[in-house]
Amino acid sequence: MHNFENRRDRYEAFASFEKPLVNLSFELEVPEFRPFCKERGLPPFHFFLYHVLHGLAGIDNFMYRVHKGEVIKIKDFWASYTVINQDQNLNFARFEMTPDLQEFVARSVEAKKVAEASATIINKSEDLSDYDKRRNIHITCMPWLKLTSIEHPIYEHKDYDIPSLAWGRFSDPRDDGKLTMTMSVQAHHGFVDGYHIHLLAQAIATRLAQTMAQ
Incomplete structure (x- = not known):
């Protein structure tokens, strides 16, 4: 928590706001990884998700949460994202993170199938303990749309501490x-400034490039 103590005064300042959130939409530039995935039989979404979530886990600022009135740093988080089920309604996939790429993809694909097959909504935060509710990252992907911005539904802005990420349709190959x-x-x-979002963008691109170079 040493890094947090260096910005505790910033946290206390923003925590007094009614809406203490920063929300940036930006163009993320990454290596063209889809041919790499096709050669290896890896679903591009799950491959990309792996690098997004591990990029987040490597930056302290995205791991801070408020639990029982105190700022804590979580050690890990669920892998979770939105899914469209067979009724074309929203559902949630959730599974345990793993550093192994192949195992991560297998777990993610299976979690997606379960969420797609369920007519009722599953994997809601209400099903978790207070601490496990903090072990979360909200992820949504809208591959049909060229995303320009998004506003997420939030129960209480003042107490909201879970990072939320969204992305839309990929560009054509350049x-x-x-x-x-x-x-x-x-x-x-x-917890998070624009600089840390910049670090995340760098981490995602770097991790993708490193994996493709192996």
């Missing part, structure tokens, strides 16, 4: 071997 998408990152401004 001549320079890159692809882009609009990504939105929302987080408690007491």
